[in-house]
Amino acid sequence: MLPQSVRIKFQKINVLKFISHLDLCRTMKTALLRAGIPVWYTEGFNPHPKMVFSLPLSIGTESECEYMDIKITEEMSFDEIKQRLSDALTADMAILDVYAPEMKFQEIGYATYEITPYASYDLSPLSKDEVNITKRTKKGEATVNVKDRIVSVSENEGKIYMILSADTERFVNPEHLLALCKSEDHRIVRKEVYTRNMKIFR
């Protein structure tokens, strides 16, 4: 049935960690247009292609599991969308999968991260009873204890793996945790997104 919802899974790796969410939106918009995807436009005074993104990704963090939902107004197979969109983007933003959404973005509960440290760090602050993070909000600074939002932190072959809360209310930015661990040089890649019931998000 048209318009049909389409979920696009893509990566945002390497230098693209330095482009903001707004830049990403602009890039996706031009990519959809040059790929000739029959994308559905918002109505109204200034119509633009409707795109909805899953999770925030802070500047500096890479990801192999970003999601964008669009609607299409004409038949086009998922394979063709994947092919066309891939051709309209660089490899750092490769399209990984295209399919009909099975879950809602609101169901997202957790995300996993792989961290490659390049300098010294100390994970012990994360095993304390309280893990306090200072967040800058519009109203000023607020300290939050995020201990119960850290599902696991482990190390394996020189890499650190974290499973952290990722729903809107309880989102934890791994960069903040690494700051507590006094890690100054590292690479962070978001590897997978899960629902609240720990199912792989689709």
Next chain:
Amino acid sequence: MISDKILKRVSKPGRYIGGEYGQILKDKNDIKCRWAFCFPDTYEIGMSNLGMRILYGSLNSQPDIWCERCYTPWEDMQKEMKENNVPLWALESGDPLCNFDIVAFTLQYELCYTNVLTMLDLAGIPLMADERDENCPIIIGGGPCAYNAEPVADFFDIFSIGEGEEALCELSRLYINMKDNGSYSRKSFLHEAAKLEGFYVPSLYGVSYNGDGTIKEYKPLYDDIPTRIKKRIVKDMDKAYFPEKVVMPYIETVHDRIMLEVCRGCYRGCRFCQAGNLFRPVRRKSANTLNEQAKTLFKNCGYDEISLTSLSISDYPYLETLCDELLCWTEDKKIGLSLPSLRIDSFSKELMERISSVRSSGLTFAPEAGTQRLRNVINKGVCEEDLMNAAKIAYNGGKSSVKLYFMMGLPTEQLEDLEGIAQMAEHVIDAYYQNPDRKKGSRPPQVTISVASFIPKPFTPFQWEAQDKLQVLLDKQKYLGSKITNRKIKYNWHEAKVSHLEAVFARGNRRLSKAILEAHKRGLMFDSWDEYFNYEKWMQIFADCGIDPEFYANREYAEDEILPWDIIDIGVTKEFLLREKKAAYAERVTPNCVEKCSGCGANKLGGENSCCPKA
């Protein structure tokens, strides 16, 4: 290439990452001539420049040439680069500029000169041309300021005069051939380059001065190089190289849109306008070519806005046809069309409505002067009636914002000419209330007047004029402000100090290079940015270097004086400019090129689909 660690520390790291869709990568082993094309300002500004898009594409269309891009890093990045010993690099390969064969700078405005030195310095390339050895890249300048690049002549090996899409490939060919047959040396290459049409090698021309600081003579050092350098033009715009792909920036730039170059040059002979003379003769693209090129560009970049560019778009004779053809497919795809410097009066109402149906923008109009007398002096062929008609059409179409552009300090200007500016703005507002057809429920107009200061520019009929002294300009700005009482009128003016410095460089000679070098040493950069512009520092530098800025900006140049830019032949003759100067003082209007050719001389350069008589 720069490390992530540094990128995480600087503002707007997206400026430095490259890797955009549409960038051109090549295998170094296939390449015989590597260009680093530099825009001496930020990435966001440089990426929006149409000329650079064209030249990047045309050089890269050659299989053995690879052209990359480079922009001025912001100050925080410059600091990081110095602390971490990272030399300036080109975005595509990440290789340092000093490893390139040719490093080119496009000089779009005078206030970028300190940035050129900043970039050379960051690249570890000697700033002075005569200090470069065989291992240094050849440093080339081009763009509008290259027509009088004397103030920066000591820093450049070569200037490319005129349009570069064919010329730069030819120069690369010369370079490759000389390297291949073993005849290359820096010295011999520069000598050969000076023989190619459109290339000025400043070190091969000696300058001597009179006691009063004016120029005595330009003397070529060899007999086999031209005494005057003739500008290059592309003869047939329909056949000219056209970049089908655009490098798509990830971060927001100044013009994120398709720029469709409709024609080069301008039929109108506004006497203050440098571009109008530099780019003569007018050469147009056909509507058909443009429509096809627009389609190709859209397919390759996906921008949802097409901007038709030309110095005077409404003079393009096939504008209706072109817009009709474009709208046939752009409306469907929700692509907006925008026309800069639009003279709505020459437009049908339906067409205007269709153009505005996708994206609305207000009316902009550039009367440039406040009275008919002064408009006759500057040969601006519009009258108040044109403005009123345009305003009426705009109001009927429901537009309420009107922007008016003026200049102050023009030759022969009187106080009443300034008052005329305020009156014109008033009349535009009155026209709204007197117009029974205005769209119901539309907002009352908001008129913005922007007033720039006149800068005498080389290659214009006003090239001999003195600029008003700074204090006079400031007084005039205040005076005009006192004449504007209506709250619906917003009054903006350009910083007069900026215009003064621009005037110094615009008509400068080689002696200014000392001051520019000194400014660089004292840390000046990004002079075109408000937060960096420092007039007092510049004046101090001039004083310390024994240079009188008023000699360049505020002096009336003698008609028989040898001008620093006389060595460049743009096609338009000095005799014509002088005739136009006389006509200006006689308040006599010269017809535009469509009505009647005034014999400016540019037709001798040739050119297809032009309005000029064949030479």
